[in-house]
Amino acid sequence: MEMQHQSNQPGVQQPPLLEVRGITKRFDGVVALHQVNMHVNPGERVSLIGPNGSGKTTMFNCITGFYRPEEGQVLYKGKEITYKRPDKIVLQGITRTFQNVKIFPTLTVLDNLAVSIQQHQEENLLKRVFYTGGIKKFERKAVEISESLLELVGLVQMRNERAASLVYGQRKLLEFACALAPDPDLIMLDEPAAGVNTAMVDQMKRLILDVNKQGKTFLIVEHNMGVVMDISQRIIVLDYGEKIAEGKPAEIKQDPRVQEAYFGK
Numbered sequence: 001m002e003m004q005h006q007s008n009q010p011g012v013q014q015p016p017l018l019e020v021r022g023i024t025k026r027f028d029g030v031v032a033l034h035q036v037n038m039h040v041n042p043g044e045r046v047s048l049i050g051p052n053g054s055g056k057t058t059m060f061n062c063i064t065g066f067y068r069p070e071e072g073q074v075l076y077k078g079k080e081i082t083y084k085r086p087d088k089i090v091l092q093g094i095t096r097t098f099q100n101v102k103i104f105p106t107l108t109v110l111d112n113l114a115v116s117i118q119q120h121q122e123e124n125l126l127k128r129v130f131y132t133g134g135i136k137k138f139e140r141k142a143v144e145i146s147e148s149l150l151e152l153v154g155l156v157q158m159r160n161e162r163a164a165s166l167v168y169g170q171r172k173l174l175e176f177a178c179a180l181a182p183d184p185d186l187i188m189l190d191e192p193a194a195g196v197n198t199a200m201v202d203q204m205k206r207l208i209l210d211v212n213k214q215g216k217t218f219l220i221v222e223h224n225m226g227v228v229m230d231i232s233q234r235i236i237v238l239d240y241g242e243k244i245a246e247g248k249p250a251e252i253k254q255d256p257r258v259q260e261a262y263f264g265k
């Protein structure tokens with residue numbers, strides 16, 4: 001079912017934070033996404049699920065500027081961002097993690113975060129240097145923010161270790177912290193729980209809920225149905241590049257189209 005844009009206050013229609021209109025993405029003969037509409041409201045936790053190859057990561061790549069869709073539009077805060085470069089989209093306030101974790105293995109944990117902050121503030125950096133006390137002040141601020149994020153994800157003890165020395169779950173936590181570093185409004189996580197042990201899955205779930213409480217909006221791709229059911233307010237289901245269902249976790253669990261997509265007839 002198509003859900004109406006929701007608002008926290010009854011009777012007040014808030015525009016969605018993210019809106020995807022009729023996105024189609026093809027690779028040679030493969031239609032990875034076919035005219036998909038979806039939206040994420042401010043402050044929401046939405047999951048995008050579907051079997052392997054159903055188009056979830058392709059959707060992330062279309063939203064964040066890594067792929068150019070053949071048809072459709074992506075709007076953020078009501079403004080079109082289709083075809084913008086990935087770094088420009090980060091500056092607008094959308095960050096993401098990757099299915100194959102992307103961090104700098106030879107840099108320390110702290111420096112990974114500092115780079116994340118710096119990269120995304122490039123445009124303001126020069127102004128800052130000239131008008132507000134210079135690079136030193138900026139660096140101090142970057143270290144301050146980095147340390148508080150490491151505190152949040154429980155990696156403070158590892159701050160001076162090379163990122164390569166982290167176990168897989170810790171790398172995912174570091175990548176999550178890096179996604180928070182530019183202070184985005186929308187955070188998109190591609191399989192945050194995959195390949196992570198149970199204790200860290202719980203930690204990741206808590207983190208998502210805590211950060212969401214602080215006002216950040218989440219769009220999450222995840223195969224672990226326990227995690228999806230626990231953290232999502234709304235779930236969107238893709239199958240062969242088409243949206244086949246959308247609704248609250250309890251509705252999605254019962255949906256025969258979803259069961260068929262996952263388990264066959």
Ligand SMILES: Nc1ncnc2c1ncn2[C@@H]1O[C@H](COP(=O)(O)OP(=O)(O)OP(=O)(O)O)[C@@H](O)[C@H]1O
Pocket residue numbers: 027030031032050051052053054055056057058059099
């Ligand atoms: N760069 C690419 N070049 C060619 N085909 C691609 C490319 N990226 C994705 N595809 C194809 O598009 C379809 C959707 O892939 P996508 O990675 O979006 O699926 P997914 O839902 O993220 O799957 P998974 O759960 O396995 O991560 C698949 O058929 C895939 O092979």
Ligand SMILES: [Mg+2]
Pocket residue numbers: 056057058099
């Ligand atoms: Mg994927």
